[in-house]
Amino acid sequence: MTEDSSADLDFSGALQRLKEHDPNAAVAKAKEQLDCLDSVTLNIAVTGETGAGKSAFINAFRGLDDDDDNSAPTGITETTKVATMYTHPTKSNVQLWDLPGTGMPNFKADKFLKEVKFETYDLFIIISSERFKENDVFLAKEIQKKQKRFYFVRTKIDNDMRSVAKTRRNFDEQQVLCTIREDCHRNVKELGNPKVFLISSYDLGKYDFHDLVDSLESDLSEYKRFALVQSLPVCSLAMLEKKKKVLEKFIWLAALGSSLGAVIPFPFLSLAIDKTVLVTYLVSCHNALGLNEQSLIKLSERMNKPLSQLKSAIKSPLALAVVDKMAIRPRTAMTKPVKRLDDLLDARFLATSFMNVTEAFRSTYNILHEALNEMINDMRQVLHAAGLDE
Numbered sequence: 001m002t003e004d005s006s007a008d009l010d011f012s013g014a015l016q017r018l019k020e021h022d023p024n025a026a027v028a029k030a031k032e033q034l035d036c037l038d039s040v041t042l043n044i045a046v047t048g049e050t051g052a053g054k055s056a057f058i059n060a061f062r063g064l065d066d067d068d069d070n071s072a073p074t075g076i077t078e079t080t081k082v083a084t085m086y087t088h089p090t091k092s093n094v095q096l097w098d099l100p101g102t103g104m105p106n107f108k109a110d111k112f113l114k115e116v117k118f119e120t121y122d123l124f125i126i127i128s129s130e131r132f133k134e135n136d137v138f139l140a141k142e143i144q145k146k147q148k149r150f151y152f153v154r155t156k157i158d159n160d161m162r163s164v165a166k167t168r169r170n171f172d173e174q175q176v177l178c179t180i181r182e183d184c185h186r187n188v189k190e191l192g193n194p195k196v197f198l199i200s201s202y203d204l205g206k207y208d209f210h211d212l213v214d215s216l217e218s219d220l221s222e223y224k225r226f227a228l229v230q231s232l233p234v235c236s237l238a239m240l241e242k243k244k245k246v247l248e249k250f251i252w253l254a255a256l257g258s259s260l261g262a263v264i265p266f267p268f269l270s271l272a273i274d275k276t277v278l279v280t281y282l283v284s285c286h287n288a289l290g291l292n293e294q295s296l297i298k299l300s301e302r303m304n305k306p307l308s309q310l311k312s313a314i315k316s317p318l319a320l321a322v323v324d325k326m327a328i329r330p331r332t333a334m335t336k337p338v339k340r341l342d343d344l345l346d347a348r349f350l351a352t353s354f355m356n357v358t359e360a361f362r363s364t365y366n367i368l369h370e371a372l373n374e375m376i377n378d379m380r381q382v383l384h385a386a387g388l389d390e
């Protein structure tokens with residue numbers, strides 16, 4: 001199967017196939033697709049002039065602060081000299097590449113692309129903290145020639161806002177954004193009026209980050225899109241909604257992939273459902289939604305809210321059970337008793353009875369759907385507690 005064979009990716013199609021065809025084959029196919037989702041890699045190249053904010057953007061994209069372990073070094077003395085790969089902390093198949101700056105006077109776009117091995121990347125993000133320069137345009141043209149996509153990002157918008165707000169009495173944010181946008185477009189219009197995304201790497205929830213993600217998504221194959229959306233930090237309610245849509249789309253795959261019932265006849269429920277597949281799916285949703293410990297710590301630091309306040313917004317037994325399952329520390333007598341994830345899943349399955357494999361599939365789908373909704377509701381409450389629910 002190729003990663004682009006997305007036509008099959010829907011629930012009713014899967015159900016139909018299950019009814020009409022060999023269930024064993026349908027389950028095997030789902031498992032194959034799940035493996036594919038796990039193994040697809042997304043390589044994003046980030047380039048632009050020295051000091052433009054490439055490394056800071058990469059850190060923000062990975063949900064890290066500039067001073068975290070494993071973050072890309074930032075600052076005026078930390079110039080990126082060779083292409084360096086940074087993997088996503090929870091989705092290691094998403095790789096961001098910090099490429100050397102493009103600002104040298106003798107810059108040759110074709111030589112540059114050859115040196116950084118352009119074929120490695122799915123797409124290029126060209127960053128500038130001012131107007132885009134000649135070298136940025138040369139590079140974009142060359143990327144286009146090589147049949148790859150590029151996206152212009154104008155960063156450090158928060159700085160622009162601050163300095164204009166200081167000097168103008170009738171400060172109008174939209175007006176300032178409009179001026180910056182027009183200014184950027186003037187310098188890149190020979191490329192056919194490409195979009196320019198205005199961004200602050202220190203506040204991804206504001207300005208055009210969401211639009212950038214929409215554009216990246218629409219240009220990627222279904223599998224790479226899934227990897228991208230899973231990896232993004234939950235910086236706003238809008239981002240949470242985006243994740244919900246994408247995660248929901250793949251529930252049926254986990255439901256079908258777990259249907260051991262197709263292979264082993266009932267009546268033993270534990271034999272009918274492969275809980276490992278379900279647990280893997282729920283843990284990846286939990287990470288993607290930002291409910292894991294590391295993401296909550298980052299959110300509490302960024303929004304200056306106590307971690308305990310954010311954690312107390314998480315109420316669903318399922319989300320708590322995933323946290324408990326993922327905890328590195330051993331359980332102690334002091335640890336609040338939490339239902340185990342496997343037990344919770346068993347309890348939900350016991351409430352249903354399966355007549356055949358399509359029934360099992362449908363029930364598993366509903367159980368996972370409900371579980372995902374519970375975690376999404378929890379994350380909505382976390383964002384509310386963090387003050388990010390506007």
Ligand SMILES: Nc1nc2c(ncn2[C@@H]2O[C@H](COP(=O)(O)OP(=O)(O)OP(=O)(O)O)[C@@H](O)[C@H]2O)c(=O)[nH]1
Pocket residue numbers: 048049050051052053054055056057073074075076078079080100101155156157158159199200201202
């Ligand atoms: N306020 C603000 N500062 C930013 C932003 N992005 C980057 N910076 C700052 O700009 C400086 C340069 O950022 P880097 O990410 O190191 O720039 P770079 O493009 O990686 O630079 P080189 O590696 O030298 O090519 C750092 O001090 C960052 O903190 C942003 O969106 N807002």
Ligand SMILES: [Mg+2]
Pocket residue numbers: 054055056073074078079080098
């Ligand atoms: Mg750098």
